[in-house]
Amino acid sequence: MRAPERYGRVREGHAQRLALATERLRQAAQAHPERVVLATSLGAEDMVLTDLIARHRLGIKLATLDTGRLHASTLEMLPRIEARYGLKVRVYSPPAQAVIHFVRERGLDVMRESLAGRQACCALRKLEPLQRLLDGHTAWVVGLRRGQSSNRAEQPFETVDETGRCKLAPLADWSQADVWHYIGEHQVPYNPLHDAFHPSIGCEPCTRAVALGEDERAGRWWWEHASAQECGLHPVAGAHQQDTEVHAA
Numbered sequence: 001m002r003a004p005e006r007y008g009r010v011r012e013g014h015a016q017r018l019a020l021a022t023e024r025l026r027q028a029a030q031a032h033p034e035r036v037v038l039a040t041s042l043g044a045e046d047m048v049l050t051d052l053i054a055r056h057r058l059g060i061k062l063a064t065l066d067t068g069r070l071h072a073s074t075l076e077m078l079p080r081i082e083a084r085y086g087l088k089v090r091v092y093s094p095p096a097q098a099v100i101h102f103v104r105e106r107g108l109d110v111m112r113e114s115l116a117g118r119q120a121c122c123a124l125r126k127l128e129p130l131q132r133l134l135d136g137h138t139a140w141v142v143g144l145r146r147g148q149s150s151n152r153a154e155q156p157f158e159t160v161d162e163t164g165r166c167k168l169a170p171l172a173d174w175s176q177a178d179v180w181h182y183i184g185e186h187q188v189p190y191n192p193l194h195d196a197f198h199p200s201i202g203c204e205p206c207t208r209a210v211a212l213g214e215d216e217r218a219g220r221w222w223w224e225h226a227s228a229q230e231c232g233l234h235p236v237a238g239a240h241q242q243d244t245e246v247h248a249a
């Protein structure tokens with residue numbers, strides 16, 4: 001069974017959540033002209049956001065991180081997005097020399113040796129390129145949802161970091177069923193790994209399939225304690241948070 005049929009379902013209030021998410025994106029484009037970017041993981045939620053941005057011709061750029069450890073099917077999403085929407089996704093990678101040095105010193109699979117090793121790998125391959133991706137932007141859009149894990153249960157629609165940059169999560173109140181209903185209804189392209197029980201897709205060595213009923217992010221860094229299962233792109237606490245009132249146009 002394909003992911004849209006497996007996970008998708010019309011839930012009460014879906015149309016309203018869709019209208020509000022679209023309005024949040026529209027307001028972000030208006031409030032941050034040329035300075036707002038969707039940091040896409042190329043996963044299901046970010047494909048919904050990509051579709052909304054393209055469908056409504058919103059002035060929100062697309063960018064992603066190529067850590068050097070992604071699945072081939074994830075990288076194949078780049079030409080698929082371009083073919084479907086005519087949109088280019090800008091790709092940010094860690095510096096090649098730094099990666100060579102890191103692997104020589106720490107090994108390729110340092111993430112399995114300790115939490116510190118895993119966090120060092122994420123810092124090099126994700127956090128440093130993310131800073132370059134965000135440079136010059138006053139807002140970024142992400143696909144975080146409250147239902148993805150207990151770590152994200154309080155995810156607000158908007159946070160502001162210490163530099164004043166806004167982080168917007170227009171799908172914060174969407175469920176997995178909402179996401180896959182939208183993808184099925186609008187024939188949105190998606191990573192075929194989602195059909196193979198990968199609700200959340202990250203780097204290849206750090207992602208596995210999950211069983212039905214498991215937490216959506218149970219397949220990410222599954223050998224670690226659940227409270228540690230974030231890569232640092234989306235710290236759980238610390239940022240000033242504000243939920244803004246948005247009314248669908």
Ligand code: SF4
Pocket residue numbers: 067069111118119121122123125126202203204205206231
């Ligand atoms: S998710 Fe895994 S492979 Fe990717 S950067 Fe983090 S530790 Fe490294």
